[in-house]
Amino acid sequence: MLLSLRNVSKSYVTAEGPLEILKGIDLDLNAGESVALTGESGSGKSTLLHLVGGLDYPDGGQVLSAGRDIAALDDRGRAEYRRTAVGLVFQHFNLIPSLDVAANISFHAKLAGRHNPAWERQLVENLGIQALLARYPEQLSGGQQQRVAIGRTLAARPPLVLADEPTGNLDEATGDAVLAIMLSLTKSAGAALLMVTHSSRLAQKLNRNVHLSGGKIA
Numbered sequence: 001m002l003l004s005l006r007n008v009s010k011s012y013v014t015a016e017g018p019l020e021i022l023k024g025i026d027l028d029l030n031a032g033e034s035v036a037l038t039g040e041s042g043s044g045k046s047t048l049l050h051l052v053g054g055l056d057y058p059d060g061g062q063v064l065s066a067g068r069d070i071a072a073l074d075d076r077g078r079a080e081y082r083r084t085a086v087g088l089v090f091q092h093f094n095l096i097p098s099l100d101v102a103a104n105i106s107f108h109a110k111l112a113g114r115h116n117p118a119w120e121r122q123l124v125e126n127l128g129i130q131a132l133l134a135r136y137p138e139q140l141s142g143g144q145q146q147r148v149a150i151g152r153t154l155a156a157r158p159p160l161v162l163a164d165e166p167t168g169n170l171d172e173a174t175g176d177a178v179l180a181i182m183l184s185l186t187k188s189a190g191a192a193l194l195m196v197t198h199s200s201r202l203a204q205k206l207n208r209n210v211h212l213s214g215g216k217i218a
């Protein structure tokens, strides 16, 4: 199993007291599988994605990556997990403003020790961003930035791609096209995808759909 969540719980401390967001989540994801995570606003979708991405800690339960509990990793292990085991595509693309598109694409791949120019050329071609390689992020439209962000994540060949509303700020046609590219490229990379979306229409394009409600997966 690529990813297993076992009885994962998470609360936030607020002025009104603790706010229980996740109340015992169990979820399994196989290699190469694509899963849509839906749920109402505030149901904890982003919280769950952050736990899987190693960006935050659960209060209880386990997040197992290939059988290894990521909460038990030390700082170094956690940094390595983030660098090599997962790739993030969020709505705010976090492209590096001082690097051109070509350098943004290869940045994470180099950090992960997986820089592969032939694979990067293939991604660039499939994403239709050949003409943009010398541009800087601020010179791109939202849809173009999103395609670069997808290319940058996939260039590093993470076994698991985590996407939070990756097409949320694109118009429907562009969003559909970007999602189709993302699905086909994650598939050809053999990667699994866990994608948060509000849209049941988009969710249906993935292998499986899980719904978060009342802190549990329905």
Ligand SMILES: Nc1ncnc2c1ncn2[C@@H]1O[C@H](COP(=O)(O)OP(=O)(O)OP(=O)(O)O)[C@@H](O)[C@H]1O
Pocket (backbone or CB within 6 Å): 012, 013, 014, 019, 021, 039, 040, 041, 042, 043, 044, 045, 046, 047, 048
């Ligand atoms: N750092 C934090 N401190 C306190 N409360 C938080 C924190 N982060 C998130 N929350 C609260 O936890 C709940 C779940 O937030 P989360 O962002 O995971 O929801 P979501 O399902 O992704 O929502 P949306 O669909 O609106 O993005 C919300 O009520 C939110 O206000």
